[in-house]
Amino acid sequence: MDAEIWNQVVTLHGRVEHRLGKELQRRHGIGLSEYRALCRLSKADDGELRMQELADLIGLNQSSVSRLVARLESAGLSRRDLCPRDRRGVYTVITDEGRAVQDTAAPTYYGTLTEALDESAADPRVAPLVTALRSMLTPA
Template identity: 40%
Template sequence: MNDAAVPWLTPDEQHAWRSFVRLNERLEGRLARRLQTESKLSAADYAVLVNLTDVGDGRQRYQDLARELEWEKSRMSHHIARMAGRGLVVREDCPDDGRGAYVVITAAGQAAIETAAPRHVTAVRELFLDHVTPAELRLLAEMSERIVQRMDEDPR
């Protein structure tokens, strides 16, 4: 694509985009620091544990978890190995697929997420929810869901 064909951002679009990026980076950074300080979990640990507790039996196939988190296969393998080393999860072979495997939350992982979640929710409220109106929150949810749906339809 040559430079003349690039649909450059208008000043309003650029302002909105950069504001959104700054918000996302700051929010993620501060939430991650609080998680680490208060719960000894990284943001990645928390994301894995939340996904595992969202499914009834606390187990999810590696590939499904990686897809949900938007992680590459190697990142998933390395991170799950580190979490397994700390006793938060275990890897179990998939009985109906010799190449597949499950990530399964352990009792220690369950205890860690139960300790971290209330603190994390408090931080989300303090840093984000307390600063938006209910109408803004509904609009943000609608926009986010629409954009995620579009990305899911075309996963490039």
């Protein structure tokens, strides 16, 4: 039973992630990881997070988040900063341009997510999972 549930999760996750990534790239020129990083940074205190904290929040390893932050910096969407209390700590800080990109891309993200889940709800292989996930967050 657990394996069946997990297979549904993997199928649904892959389908939704692919769709989100494709639309964000097509409409805004950013990848899904970049969008998620910008979202996390925009909600963080002072718009900054330690690199390791950002990695944990978006599900990347340290080297992957370093490459991601380098891409954000190259695009002017974030910048690095040293921790004033601990010079070894490196933060990434969202820029005004990064906030603007995140704000502009948010409707695409949320609209595409809803569309992908609606389509998946019509697929009998993953429909029960979509229904269960949606019911968890719907007020009774």
